[in-house]
Amino acid sequence: MRKSLSIGGMTCNHCKSHVMEALRKVTGVKSATVDLANKKAVIESDSPVSDEALKAAVAVAGYTVTGISEN
Numbered sequence: 001m002r003k004s005l006s007i008g009g010m011t012c013n014h015c016k017s018h019v020m021e022a023l024r025k026v027t028g029v030k031s032a033t034v035d036l037a038n039k040k041a042v043i044e045s046d047s048p049v050s051d052e053a054l055k056a057a058v059a060v061a062g063y064t065v066t067g068i069s070e071n
Contacts, residue, residue: 023057026049027049051068
């Protein structure tokens with residue numbers, strides 16, 4: 001399963017690292033990549049991961065999820 005997230009509040013590579021680290025800690029996420037220029041993150045998992053869990057992880061890192069879509 002693959003999901004794309006639009007992330008608000010990222011302005012630098014430190015922000016990118018913070019978001020990537022937070023998403024990788026969510027149970028079920030096997031990989032997470034972040035594109036700072038486009039303010040997007042993509043996660044991949046073998047099992048379903050709830051949107052709420054992803055939003056919560058990003059919020060704890062200090063950023064906001066402004067949209068989620070499944071790919």
